[in-house]
Amino acid sequence: MLLIDCPFCGPRNETEFTYGGPALAPRPADPGAVSDADWVDWVTVPPNPMGPVEERWWHSRGCGAWLTIRRHTVTHEITEVRLGR
Numbered sequence: 237m238l239l240i241d242c243p244f245c246g247p248r249n250e251t252e253f254t255y256g257g258p259a260l261a262p263r264p265a266d267p268g269a270v271s272d273a274d275w276v277d278w279v280t281v282p283p284n285p286m287g288p289v290e291e292r293w294w295h296s297r298g299c300g301a302w303l304t305i306r307r308h309t310v311t312h313e314i315t316e317v318r319l320g321r
C-alpha cells in the first residue's frame with residue numbers, strides 16, 4: 237500500500253487517490269517528423285521499467301489536486317511528489 241504525501245493534506249493512503257496513468261513525455265511538436273513506430277510507441281506503450289517512474293495521481297477523495305509522483309516500481313518507494321505535471 238502506498239502512502240502519498242499530498243502537499244495540501246499530508247500523508248494519505250493510496251485508497252484516497254485515483255491513478256491517472258504514467259506521466260508521459262510531452263507530445264512531439266511535429267508528429268510528422270516522428271516515425272510511425274515511434275508514434276505508436278508514444279501513444280500506446282506506457283513506460284514499465286524496473287526502476288523509477290513518474291505517475292499522475294488525483295486526490296479524488298481529498299483536496300482534488302493532481303499530483304505527479306516519482307515511484308520505484310520494485311520497492312514502491314516514493315521519492316518525489318509535486319503538483320501538476
Ligand SMILES: [Zn+2]
Nearest residue numbers: 242245298299
Ligand atoms: Zn490532497
